[in-house]
Amino acid sequence: MIKNKVSPFLRELASPQFTLICIGLSMLIVIGGTLAQVKLGVLGAQKIFFDSFLVFWSPSSSLKIPIFPGGLTIGVLWLVSLGASFFYRFKYTSKDVGMILTHVGIVVLLIGQLLTQTLSREAHVSMSLGQTRNFIESKDLELAVVMTSDPTSDHVTSVPYSVFSRGRTVSAPALPFSLKVLNFYTNARLLKMGAGWIPEELPPETGDSESNSPVAHVELFDGSQSLGSWFVSSSPDEPQQVSFQGQTYQLIIRPKRIYLPYTLTLKDFRHEVYPGTNIPKSFSSLIHLDDPGRNESRDILIYMNHPWRYGGRAFYQASYGDNDTTSILQVVKNPVWMTPYVSSGLMALGLLLQFSLHLIGFMRKPS
Amino acid sequence: MKKWIPALIVGSCVLTVLAGLRQPPTKNGPDLISFGKLPSFYRGRVMPMDSIARTSLLMISGTQVLRTPTGEKSAIEWLADVLWDPQKTIGDPLFEIDDPDVLGLMTIEQTKRRRFSFQEIQPFMGEIDKQAAHADGLDVSQRTRFHNSILLLQNRVVLYQELGWASLGQTLMLGMPSSEFPGWGMPYITMGNAYRKGDAARFNAALEECAGNLSQSVSKKTRLAGYEAFLNHVEPFYKSMIIYVLAFLLVSFSFLGARQSLVRAGFGLMSLAFVLHTLGLVSRIVIQGRPPVTNLYSSAVFVGWAAALLGLGLEWIYRKGIGTLVTSIIGFLTLIVAHHLALQGDTMEMLQAVLDSNFWLTTHVVTIMIGYSSTFIAGFLAMGYLFRRAFSRNPDIRGEEALETMVYGVICFAAFFSFVGTVLGGVWADQSWGRFWGWDPKENGALLIVLWNVFILHAWNLPKIKPVSIMMMAVFGNVITALCWFGVNMLGIGLHSYGFMDKALLWLVVFIVTQLAVLSLGFFPSRQGAGVPSTTPNSSDKPRGRK
Numbered sequence: 001m002i003k004n005k006v007s008p009f010l011r012e013l014a015s016p017q018f019t020l021i022c023i024g025l026s027m028l029i030v031i032g033g034t035l036a037q038v039k040l041g042v043l044g045a046q047k048i049f050f051d052s053f054l055v056f057w058s059p060s061s062s063l064k065i066p067i068f069p070g071g072l073t074i075g076v077l078w079l080v081s082l083g084a085s086f087f088y089r090f091k092y093t094s095k096d097v098g099m100i101l102t103h104v105g106i107v108v109l110l111i112g113q114l115l116t117q118t119l120s121r122e123a124h125v126s127m128s129l130g131q132t133r134n135f136i137e138s139k140d141l142e143l144a145v146v147m148t149s150d151p152t153s154d155h156v157t158s159v160p161y162s163v164f165s166r167g168r169t170v171s172a173p174a175l176p177f178s179l180k181v182l183n184f185y186t187n188a189r190l191l192k193m194g195a196g197w198i199p200e201e202l203p204p205e206t207g208d209s210e211s212n213s214p215v216a217h218v219e220l221f222d223g224s225q226s227l228g229s230w231f232v233s234s235s236p237d238e239p240q241q242v243s244f245q246g247q248t249y250q251l252i253i254r255p256k257r258i259y260l261p262y263t264l265t266l267k268d269f270r271h272e273v274y275p276g277t278n279i280p281k282s283f284s285s286l287i288h289l290d291d292p293g294r295n296e297s298r299d300i301l302i303y304m305n306h307p308w309r310y311g312g313r314a315f316y317q318a319s320y321g322d323n324d325t326t327s328i329l330q331v332v333k334n335p336v337w338m339t340p341y342v343s344s345g346l347m348a349l350g351l352l353l354q355f356s357l358h359l360i361g362f363m364r365k366p367s
Numbered sequence: 368m369k370k371w372i373p374a375l376i377v378g379s380c381v382l383t384v385l386a387g388l389r390q391p392p393t394k395n396g397p398d399l400i401s402f403g404k405l406p407s408f409y410r411g412r413v414m415p416m417d418s419i420a421r422t423s424l425l426m427i428s429g430t431q432v433l434r435t436p437t438g439e440k441s442a443i444e445w446l447a448d449v450l451w452d453p454q455k456t457i458g459d460p461l462f463e464i465d466d467p468d469v470l471g472l473m474t475i476e477q478t479k480r481r482r483f484s485f486q487e488i489q490p491f492m493g494e495i496d497k498q499a500a501h502a503d504g505l506d507v508s509q510r511t512r513f514h515n516s517i518l519l520l521q522n523r524v525v526l527y528q529e530l531g532w533a534s535l536g537q538t539l540m541l542g543m544p545s546s547e548f549p550g551w552g553m554p555y556i557t558m559g560n561a562y563r564k565g566d567a568a569r570f571n572a573a574l575e576e577c578a579g580n581l582s583q584s585v586s587k588k589t590r591l592a593g594y595e596a597f598l599n600h601v602e603p604f605y606k607s608m609i610i611y612v613l614a615f616l617l618v619s620f621s622f623l624g625a626r627q628s629l630v631r632a633g634f635g636l637m638s639l640a641f642v643l644h645t646l647g648l649v650s651r652i653v654i655q656g657r658p659p660v661t662n663l664y665s666s667a668v669f670v671g672w673a674a675a676l677l678g679l680g681l682e683w684i685y686r687k688g689i690g691t692l693v694t695s696i697i698g699f700l701t702l703i704v705a706h707h708l709a710l711q712g713d714t715m716e717m718l719q720a721v722l723d724s725n726f727w728l729t730t731h732v733v734t735i736m737i738g739y740s741s742t743f744i745a746g747f748l749a750m751g752y753l754f755r756r757a758f759s760r761n762p763d764i765r766g767e768e769a770l771e772t773m774v775y776g777v778i779c780f781a782a783f784f785s786f787v788g789t790v791l792g793g794v795w796a797d798q799s800w801g802r803f804w805g806w807d808p809k810e811n812g813a814l815l816i817v818l819w820n821v822f823i824l825h826a827w828n829l830p831k832i833k834p835v836s837i838m839m840m841a842v843f844g845n846v847i848t849a850l851c852w853f854g855v856n857m858l859g860i861g862l863h864s865y866g867f868m869d870k871a872l873l874w875l876v877v878f879i880v881t882q883l884a885v886l887s888l889g890f891f892p893s894r895q896g897a898g899v900p901s902t903t904p905n906s907s908d909k910p911r912g913r914k
Binding site: 033318359 | 410779783799806807812819
């Protein structure tokens with residue numbers, strides 16, 4: 001009964017016309033997303049155009065009108081249409097093996113990209129020469145409460161951005177007080193006013209090279225009694241000190257730290273240029289890995305086009321700083337990183353089969 | 368009688384090319400041609416003095432030959448003067464200045480004269496430096512034409528001074544690790560002294576000593592540098608560009624008469640141009656020790672080469688002249704683009720670290736360039752289809768079907784290569800920064816070409832869509848490919864942007880407008896069959912089912 005209603009609809013989705021619509025929509029979203037990068041930067045445009053279900057147009061800040069399906073919607077539409085084609089359109093004959101393989105490849109590619117966009121996590125680790133790190137930093141923010149009065153131990157309690165930006169009261173078992181975010185500024189700078197600070201809000205940065213300096217207005221509570229409020233920023237020059245029950249705590253907003261079950265030490269960083277020019281020839285970082293859990297202790301060389309995969313993460317030479325004494329590695333965790341390889345293998349094989357058949361026909365035709 | 372016409376045309380062109388291989392030796396003067404072959408280390412790579420001369424002159428004045436009031440100076444003659452007798456060059460009309468405001472700064476009215484000497488510029492150097500420093504501090508998006516021009520002029524003066532005026536050969540000698548080039552030292556100084564005094568015999572003796580030293584100590588580099596200097600002299604790309612035009616003209620005239628012989632002559636010339644094009648391409652691979660495409664310049668050279676190769680293949684199968692006609696235009700256009708890109712500097716410059724991977728340059732870049740190339744071929748074939756449909760009264764259904772088959776075949780080819788190339792690019796990106804796909808403008812551009820070719824292939828299977836619409840889509844493929852190839856660089860963003868061009872934007876727009884104009888021919892009713900009784904089916908507007 002249901003099948004009878006669904007089937008003509010799926011048949012429609014499997015039609016070549018609908019395929020053309022999917023391709024056309026994809027082209028439009030890609031063009032839009034590319035042009036928007038001039039203003040929004042690659043990441044900004046990606047969020048709005050490709051990592052979204054709908055693309056909004058906002059003529060004023062309060063108004064948001066959906067004007068185009070986002071990349072995720074188009075991807076899903078395409079998948080549904082392809083899936084339906086497997087049932088209603090494709091003929092399973094020996095002549096069409098290439099074509100079928102190609103389309104299976106596209107399904108894998110689309111699913112892989114959808115999963116990557118939702119599951120993949122990018123972070124980075126910045127190390128100066130000789131420095132040892134046991135954490136990487138993600139693009140998200142956290143509000144960290146660091147107990148500074150006891151420098152021997154590393155008492156840190158952090159609140160993820162998703163929680164503190166919503167104005168909820170947060171209490172953590174490790175903290176003697178609870179805290180509430182009264183206000184949050186995406187980009188602001190703190191100005192000294194007498195003994196305290198006031199935030200001056202700045203327009204949010206959207207480009208790739210600039211970054212925001214967030215500020216949170218936080219109130220601390222001992223039970224229900226307020227201890228006062230503080231402006232917490234991301235600048236290490238403006239830390240907020242709080243003394244409570246004989247301990248000193250520092251409040252700071254910083255990139256969210258993800259702790260690793262092993263440590264990395266930067267032993268050497270090399271940045272070579274071609275003689276007589278400023279053109280970089282190569283970058284490389286010599287890292288020492290210490291993983292007591294897996295009993296691993298060895299040196300690793302990470303350089304351009306040669307990432308290092310370990311424990312589900314891949315480390316890439318991304319950048320450098322401080323006169324070549326600091327190396328910045330990009331760290332990517334993508335559980336489905338294999339899918340493009342599988343799908344491109346399938347598609348290349350399929351297309352090769354299909355087009356060789358065509359080419360033979362094409363060469364024969366004129367005679 | 369007509370049989371020997373093609374042989375005659377092709378034969379004379381071959382002879383002209385062969386004659387151009389010979390380099391006339393210098394008579395009673397310093398042997399600057401041999402000097403031009405000496406290897407040196409400049410801008411990060413080993414290159415012959417001749418290449419330093421040509422690249423520098425090209426970057427400063429936009430030409431490879433300097434026209435002075437007393438006569439022409441070749442690049443190497445100019446360089447010898449700059450290195451050893453710079454006083455002689457300060458009056459040469461060297462610096463190309465197009466901007467009226469920059470000229471105004473030097474109280475010069477803009478006339479037809481476009482090149483100015485160092486003598487004329489020198490009194491204003493303080494002001495030029497001041498203005499350039501101001502322009503340099505501006506954000507790129509805020510710079511006006513004046514700012515860009517003053518920066519360019521300052522760079523050119525610095526380049527000129529670097530070469531010799533301020534620091535007599537310092538750059539060359541300093542940039543040259545003496546351990547790598549034992550043999551330059553003393554003879555080089557002797558050469559300079561002898562050159563200044565006009566003592567050709569001593570100059571040549573020192574030169575010979577220097578060359579002898581170098582060919583002993585660094586024999587491979589010396590040989591390659593000598594070969595590069597020879598290649599500079601032969602100018603294979605410039606010559607094949609001209610021969611592509613000749614091939615195009617011959618085949619175009621074939622539509623007026625003497626069809627078979629002219630088509631055959633066109634094929635012959637096309638092959639000759641291709642041989643020269645290949646010579647240049649392979650030589651660059653040998654000299655650089657790199658795959659053919661390493662920068663925007665070489666991408667243009669390669670796209671033209673691949674198009675010519677495919678065109679010869681099409682012509683071999685069909686023998687109708689259309690393969691030659693179409694790919695000779697692409698060969699010419701891409702080489703002229705390359706010719707202008709060469710103004711930006713050394714075309715064999717070293718590669719940024721991230722690009723330094725011969726494996727990926729070979730697989731990803733070459734594949735994607737074949738994709739661009741074949742998309743252009745399909746587009747230009749479709750242009751031919753639209754022209755015929757609009758202007759030829761001669762109904763030729765077989766010819767039309769042959770063109771449709773060709774376009775279909777080429778688009779399949781283009782779809783395959785652009786797809787494989789794009790995926791390989793993703794694999795490279797995954798290897799180098801952990802992201803198979805990052806929505807980078809260049810990636811998106813490649814994706815658009817794939818999507819468009821796939822769109823056409825799927826549209827082909829719809830009986831509702833007429834062949835003429837498919838052809839219009841194929842022409843639009845030219846627009847998309849041009850935008851993705853060059854337009855993306857003009858966005859000036861993203862990890863892949865390897866060159867920003869100002870004037871190129873204008874030409875890109877011109878190209879797109881012409882493509883759209885040709886495309887719009889498809890909107891008009893076909894002229895074929897006009898004047899023929901209406902019982903003849905109007906072929907091109909008749910829908911027909913395809914496989």
